[in-house]
Amino acid sequence: ADQEQRRALARRSEDNFIRFLDAVEMDHKVDPVLKMDVELQEGDVIPIGDRELGFLYTPGHNQWHLTPYLVGEGIYFTGDLVLQNVSAVYAELDGNLSHYQESLDRLLQLPIRRLMPAHFDEPKSPQRAIKLLVRTIGILERGVKNRLKEGFIDLRELTIQAMGEKIEGRGHYATALAVMHSFIDKFNREGSIEIKEMDPPYEQYRWKD
Numbered sequence: 001a002d003q004e005q006r007r008a009l010a011r012r013s014e015d016n017f018i019r020f021l022d023a024v025e026m027d028h029k030v031d032p033v034l035k036m037d038v039e040l041q042e043g044d045v046i047p048i049g050d051r052e053l054g055f056l057y058t059p060g061h062n063q064w065h066l067t068p069y070l071v072g073e074g075i076y077f078t079g080d081l082v083l084q085n086v087s088a089v090y091a092e093l094d095g096n097l098s099h100y101q102e103s104l105d106r107l108l109q110l111p112i113r114r115l116m117p118a119h120f121d122e123p124k125s126p127q128r129a130i131k132l133l134v135r136t137i138g139i140l141e142r143g144v145k146n147r148l149k150e151g152f153i154d155l156r157e158l159t160i161q162a163m164g165e166k167i168e169g170r171g172h173y174a175t176a177l178a179v180m181h182s183f184i185d186k187f188n189r190e191g192s193i194e195i196k197e198m199d200p201p202y203e204q205y206r207w208k209d
Contacts, residue, residue: 009156009168040055040066041055041057041066042055042056042057042066043055045071051070051071051073052070052071052072053068053069053070053071054068054069054070054071055067055068055069056069056076056106058078058081058103058106058107059096059099059100059103060081060087060089060095060096060097060098060099060100060101060102060103060104061079061080061081061087061088061089061095061100062090062093062094062095063094063095063096064094065079065080065081065103066079067079067081067107073113074111074112074113074114075113075114075116076107076110076112076114076115076116076126077116078107078115078116078117078118079117079118080117080118080119081100081103081104081107082104082107082115082117082123082126082129082130082133083117083118083119083120084117084119084120084121084123084129085136086133086136086137086140086179087100087133088175088178088179089178089179089182090178090182091178091181091182091184091185091186092178092181092185095178095182096182096185096186097137097182097183097185097186098186098189100137100182101134101137104130104133104134104137105134107130108127108130108131108134112126112127112130113126114126115129115130140162140179140183141183141186143162144158144162144180144183144184144187145187145207147161147162148187148193148205148206148207149206149207150206151206152196152204152205152206153204153205153206154198154202154203154204154205155177155180155181155184155203155205156177158180158184158205159173159176159177159180162180163176184205187205187207191208192207192208193205193206193207193208194206194207194208
């Protein structure tokens with residue numbers, strides 16, 4: 001029964017992802033071929049009129065995440081790094097929770113006057129928004145660690161226990177799974193957890209004694 005349930009969930013997730021890809025393909029605003037003529041990196045500065053645009057390397061959400069900022073103005077364009085909630089960290093691709101936390105800590109040290117996220121409204125207080133993210137991640141991390149110490153658990157159940165049963169029916173369920181998986185990935189890199197393959201790629205996890 002559990003195996004059939006997992007298969008049904010996998011099919012539903014796959015169907016949702018296919019619909020997402022179809023929507024992207026039909027959107028005339030999306031260029032199907034990404035063209036890059038200049039590779040940007042931290043330290044680069046681009047003149048834009050009477051202003052200058054600088055770049056910070058802020059990995060975590062993905063490996064190559066950059067935060068552009070207006071030099072001398074304290075205005076930072078953080079993309080998906082700082083949102084109203086924890087950003088998706090797709091560790092199965094090139095995201096890394098430890099790097100994400102380090103990038104947030106770095107932003108806290110900067111004189112940010114305005115913070116422009118990729119989604120949702122501009123926060124009234126940039127420092128408060130970043131501190132809230134840091135605190136939220138800390139709470140989730142401690143909760144995941146404590147649950148893993150109780151015994152083996154899979155990613156789906158871990159996500160439900162952390163975020164509630166209704167999460168499965170919501171559009172950001174895949175993001176929630178990714179966030180939980182980023183904790184698993186971090187603990188695994190640290191050598192702190194045991195991974196048991198039940199029915200590959202289905203896995204369960206627990207904290208090492």
